[in-house]
Amino acid sequence: MLTDLSPLIAATARWLTGAYPPCGGxxxxxxxxxxxxxxxxxxxxxxxxxxxxxxxxxLSGPGGxxxxxxxxxxDAGDAAGEEWAWRTWVDEVVASWAAALLTDPALAVLAVGAVAGGEHTSGLPVEFRRLLAPDDSDRRAAALLRHPDFLAPVAxxxxxxxLDRLLPGPALAA
Incomplete structure (x- = not known):
């Protein structure tokens, strides 16, 4: 059984950058x-x-x-055929969570802390600087990808x- 998430990660990142394209060359x-x-x-x-x-x-597939x-x-166009096969590997929940992380720096810090020391990172030096501390070039390039209003429907x-995953426990009363 394949336990590598790279096809899911690649397809979901590709979908995000297609839906919220870069600004520039x-x-x-x-x-x-x-x-x-x-x-x-x-x-x-x-x-x-x-x-x-x-x-x-x-094994089951992420949903598309x-x-x-x-x-x-x-506009997905004609979503049939080999050129669209990657779209079946897009994971809606992962895309939603990624959108939330891109638009909320505090949430991104919590998320990176939560995955540190997990099975996926064990023994590997892992850095998420562009997510956690984007510089001006990063912000300009991903102006649409990091815009909270544009990403709100997906996030x-x-x-x-x-939030349940990152902040487990009883909900606070308003």
Whole structure:
């Protein structure tokens, strides 16, 4: 059983950068993709924290991009054929969590702390600087990808589940 989340991470990051494209040329594209990939990686490791979880999602499939496309108004075109096969690896919950991390720095810090020392990071030096401390070039490149108003429909889909994962315990009364 495949326990590597890289197809899910790559497809979900690709969907995010397609829905919220970079602002600028080739360097901006690379910076935007790096930020999306880091956010999606943290979100995927939170969602599927063990090798067994990762194996199960690769076995059953993550669900695809159809609902995300509908929510964002993206035109998926003819979603059939080999050129669209990657879209079946997009994980809606992971995309939602990544969107929340990209738009809320405090949440991103909590999430990175939560995955530190987990099965996915054991023995590996892992850094998420572009997610946690984007510089001006990163911010300019990913202006759409980090805009809270633009990402709100996606981030809000499963944000409650993310908060439950990061802040377990009884809900505070208002």
């Amino acid at each position: 080739a360097l901006a594209s690379a910076l935007c993709e790096a930020q999306a990939r880091q956010a999606v990686t943290v979100a995927a490791w939170l969602r599927y924290p063990t090798e067994i979880d990762a194996g199960l999602v690769t 991009a159809a609902r995300l496309d509908w929510i964002t108004g993206a 809000g889909l499963h944000q409650d589940q993310l």
